[in-house]
Amino acid sequence: xxxxxxxxxxxxxxxxxxxxxxxxxxxxxxxxxxxxxxxxxxxxxxxxxxxxxxxxxxxxxxxxxxxxx
Amino acid sequence: xxxxxxxxxxxxxxxxxxxxxxxxxxxxxxxxxxxxxxxxxxxxxxxxxxxxxxxxxxxxxxxxxxxxxxxxxxxxxxxxxxxxxxxxxxxxxxxxxxxxxxxxxxxxxxxxxxxxxxxxxxxxxxxxxxxxxxxxxxxxxxxxxxxxxxxxxxxxxxxxxxxxxxxxxxxxxxxxxxxxxxxxxxxxxxxxxxxxxxxxxxxxxxxxxxxxxxxxxxxxxxxxxxxxxxxxxxxxxxxxxxxxxxxxxxxxxxxxxxxxxxxxxxxxxxxxxxxxxxxxxxxxxxxxxxxxxxxxxxxxxxxxxxxxxxxxxxxxxxxxxxxxxxxxxxxxxxxxxxxxxxxxxxxxxxxxxxxxxxxxxxxxxxxxxxxxxxxxxxxxxxxxxxxxxxxxxxxxxxxxxxxxxxxxxxxxx
Numbered sequence: 001x002x003x004x005x006x007x008x009x010x011x012x013x014x015x016x017x018x019x020x021x022x023x024x025x026x027x028x029x030x031x032x033x034x035x036x037x038x039x040x041x042x043x044x045x046x047x048x049x050x051x052x053x054x055x056x057x058x059x060x061x062x063x064x065x066x067x068x069x
Numbered sequence: 070x071x072x073x074x075x076x077x078x079x080x081x082x083x084x085x086x087x088x089x090x091x092x093x094x095x096x097x098x099x100x101x102x103x104x105x106x107x108x109x110x111x112x113x114x115x116x117x118x119x120x121x122x123x124x125x126x127x128x129x130x131x132x133x134x135x136x137x138x139x140x141x142x143x144x145x146x147x148x149x150x151x152x153x154x155x156x157x158x159x160x161x162x163x164x165x166x167x168x169x170x171x172x173x174x175x176x177x178x179x180x181x182x183x184x185x186x187x188x189x190x191x192x193x194x195x196x197x198x199x200x201x202x203x204x205x206x207x208x209x210x211x212x213x214x215x216x217x218x219x220x221x222x223x224x225x226x227x228x229x230x231x232x233x234x235x236x237x238x239x240x241x242x243x244x245x246x247x248x249x250x251x252x253x254x255x256x257x258x259x260x261x262x263x264x265x266x267x268x269x270x271x272x273x274x275x276x277x278x279x280x281x282x283x284x285x286x287x288x289x290x291x292x293x294x295x296x297x298x299x300x301x302x303x304x305x306x307x308x309x310x311x312x313x314x315x316x317x318x319x320x321x322x323x324x325x326x327x328x329x330x331x332x333x334x335x336x337x338x339x340x341x342x343x344x345x346x347x348x349x350x351x352x353x354x355x356x357x358x359x360x361x362x363x364x365x366x367x368x369x370x371x372x373x374x375x376x377x378x379x380x381x382x383x384x385x386x387x388x389x390x391x392x393x394x395x396x397x398x399x400x401x402x403x404x405x406x407x408x409x410x411x412x413x414x415x416x417x418x419x420x421x422x423x424x425x426x427x428x429x430x431x432x433x434x435x436x437x438x439x440x441x442x443x444x445x446x447x448x449x450x451x452x453x454x455x456x457x458x459x460x461x462x463x464x465x466x467x468x469x470x471x472x473x474x475x476x477x478x479x480x481x482x
Contacts (some may be wrong), residue, residue, distance in 0.1 A: 002205075002229055004201075004203035007203070010342050013346060014342045018348070018349045022353065024353060027350060027353040028350065028353075031346060034342075035346070036420040042339060044231060045336060048230040048231040050222070050226045050232070050233070051233045052233075052236065052342060053233070053235040054236045055237050055238065055256075056238070
């Protein structure tokens with residue numbers, strides 16, 4: 001999932017729900033969609049763990065800058 | 070004739086002959102030419118003046134401490150020892166220290182380079198690319214052992230762990246630095262997932278940062294397919310890398326801050342979005358409910374049952390009005406009858422008789438005065454319940470009876 005895209009989608013949904021002249025059914029399905037997107041974003045943030053890799057001769061190795069190489 | 074020497078033996082003799090104090094740790098000045106950095110990291114070059122030239126070699130281990138990028142035509146001071154390279158049969162200076170002569174000329178060269186690149190449009194602000202808001206992969210071009218890489222990774226971890234960090238190890242100092250940085254920058258193009266590049270090193274003297282003024286590096290930054298943030302770690306002096314970069318950060322940490330969003334800020338933003346959605350759908354539901362109520366009222370008003378009920382109501386109202394009217398009239402009639410009866414009753418002689426009065430007649434005339442009768446006359450007295458006949462046996466003019474009924478005794482006469 002792409003965080004940026006999902007966030008943008010979420011912003012659009014919020015704006016539509018606030019200002020849009022939507023049918024109730026449409027609004028409800030947008031809302032459900034929005035809640036899913038919101039939870040996906042929150043899950044990504046909660047579970048994110050930074051991956052740092054060092055590029056060595058075109059291959060990548062996990063890298064921790066605290067240990068000098 | 071003595072036994073001929075082998076080439077190697079003779080070369081060894083020459084080498085030994087040159088191993089003298091005067092040719093050890095000697096300083097020599099001249100102009101650089103044909104300067105080459107081998108892939109091994111060793112540097113080969115020639116030092117010359119108007120009348121002579123000499124081959125020189127600087128091993129990788131010594132070249133690492135170079136504080137500038139040697140360029141052909143530069144005047145330099147070299148320190149080293151003379152020795153013979155047996156394979157080619159020539160002597161050379163094994164350089165352990167190389168210093169530019171007169172930094173002034175370097176600055177002049179820098180200024181000239183800067184003007185030339187500016188004229189080409191490399192530093193134009195219109196060319197600066199915006200940084201991606203949410204980079205997925207951040208390439209960090211720096212020394213893998215320096216403080217800069219640690220600072221960058223620490224900040225990214227704290228602020229935006231969603232981004233992957235790809236460290237391109239580069240030499241940031243010495244003669245190898247510029248080609249190393251330039252080749253890493255061009256390698257970025259091979260990794261299309263990279264969204265942004267941070268190029269940095271932490272601090273150092275101006276000479277330490279010289280690689281960041283190198284034309285190779287400047288052009289490589291310009292050619293990089295994604296935005297480059299320079300973090301050369303020098304507050305006051307701008308390197309050419311800073312000028313050409315899409316963004317210049319004062320330190321590596323600041324560069325990391327500028328390339329990734331702040332997680333806490335984004336979390337707050339998400340919370341706001343959640344409540345905006347909640348309000349939006351809540352409002353939608355309540356307006357829908359109100360509309361439904363309104364519709365149901367309207368529906369009731371147009372239904373046949375409602376029409377019947379309304380007619381019924383009208384009929385009932387009419388009936389009520391009728392009843393009221395009749396009742397009012399009856400009441401009116403009744404009241405006036407009662408009044409009449411009361412009035413009649415008030416003047417009815419019977420009523421007077423009932424209270425104990427009586428009517429006395431004589432000869433058909435109502436007797437009002439004692440003068441109307443004579444002794445012996447027969448009086449007919451009508452009472453409430455019957456008639457009494459009596460004979461007049463005496464008469465007398467009454468005084469008391471006509472007196473004021475409120476009169477007090479003794480008031481009279």
